[in-house]
Amino acid sequence: TQLLEQSPQFLSIQEGENLTVYCNSSSVFSSLQWYRQEPGEGPVLLVTVVTGGEVKKLKRLTFQFGDARKDSSLHITAAQPGDTGLYLCAGAPGYGQNFVFGPGTRLSVLP
């Protein structure tokens, strides 16, 4: 069974600080996705990374896929209260196989 671990599990920071959250596995994934989930809602896709070493930027969010396609990181610059939520990573093992989700990092950005 392929597993994804996320760290930290919880993170509480002040507005304006930078942070990085991690998604790790011992398995290789064909692609990896990051989602943000707000209370009472379903996860919303932020980005998909496909190529080992790939870096994608989405405004203040920077996503990186590890060279070996086993891990990923999400860096947020100058966090804002609107960034508060549960961040989930999900790996696609390969064609025809179902996604594997990590347990999530719950981020709280205090004003």
Add this chain to the structure above:
Amino acid sequence: DAGITQSPRHKVTETGTPVTLRCHQTENHRYMYWYRQDPGHGLRLIHYSYGVKDTDKGEVSDGYSVSRSKTEDFLLTLESATSSQTSVYFCAISESSLAGLQTQYFGPGTRLLVL
């Protein structure tokens, strides 16, 4: 927005009663999924469907059954609800790009409490 709705959004039921949750999509996606989300476990796949009347089990399928008689509807049934099935249930669809890249989109969820 992938046009996914779930009903009901909230439900309270008693142990031993049957419960059916409905997922409806408007964009003719072939693949549909049911997940449950519990603290510390993330999203775990219950069942999925790859077409009308084509379904398969996921990681945590015990105690659940599904049906898909139309492309747009995917039903999740708890034949005899137990307290361990108290959870938030999400339906999802997946899209594939020309390059074969899959992307999942989620519905708003159903919060189920089994007393």
